Amino acid sequence: MTNGDPSTDDDRQTGLVTYSRTLLAPAELARRDRAYAALTEAVRELCDAQLRTEVDLEEVGAVAAEVRAVTARLLTSARERSFGIELGHDGGAREHGNAVLGLRNPFACAVGARAMFWDDRGARATLELGALYEGPPGCVHGGVLALVFDQLFTEAAAAVGQVGMTAELTVAYRRPIPLGTVTVDAWLEVVDGRKRRMHATCHDGDGNLTAEAEALLVLPRWLEGSDAIWPKRPPVDALDGDVSLDPSVT
């Protein structure tokens, strides 16, 4: 099966997962990533503007027609299926379609080298959750936060080499979370065979604890002892700047 992108190769299928591998040279890959990231950011800005605009209805109709024309231009050459996991030259994950951290997903809120951090204890995300993520008026949607927790658990487990899929996820919402900056920390607590018990916290921009979550991740039976590749995460020192991931530090 092909994803319709001539720049990648489907090189292996493991259990449920098909990996593709890029055929592009690193410099060309970086150039493409920059271009697509800029497009994603432009679309994200468009979504936010569309939500908040108060221009007159004639203008709304004209903009809708222009947006449809732009969509048609993008679809003149497009993948046939979702992005999946593309492995970069270093084995790093290029999950550009991921709903939380995908470089090419305008819905993703944890994008950019400064949004997500990994270290030998777990993972941290510092996010800007604006009007697009609203639930209660002026506050972050509880389901959006559950989504972020779910991803962070996967990231924390991968960071400490104890990967697994989410079998259970429980969120305790302690206080409403104002739209704006939120910081989520996730870490591994207990390993029991193929089961990993995880914990996470969410703090708002003023440092208030707003929610906590627990998850059970299970290394799937089909993955145990297989040669499946769990994509690498960049070590924190590969990122620019000094970042602490101590979950007690907010």
Ligand SMILES: CCCCCCCCCCCCCC(=O)SCCNC(=O)CCNC(=O)[C@H](O)C(C)(C)COP(=O)(O)OP(=O)(O)OC[C@H]1O[C@@H](n2cnc3c(N)ncnc32)[C@H](O)[C@@H]1OP(=O)(O)O
């Ligand atoms: C190579 C792959 C690469 C992927 C890259 C990903 C990149 C990141 C993507 C980002 C994604 C973001 C995150 C996402 O979106 S992850 C997506 C959401 N999650 C899923 O889709 C998971 C769907 N479920 C499954 O695949 C299987 O059921 C799993 C893998 C979970 C277990 O199936 P498996 O057949 O392997 O397990 P087992 O039956 O041998 O049981 C083993 C042990 O586990 C215990 N147990 C099992 N289930 C539960 C449960 N629900 N509650 C409590 N306990 C449970 C069970 O009692 C037993 O314990 P014990 O009796 O030994 O004590």
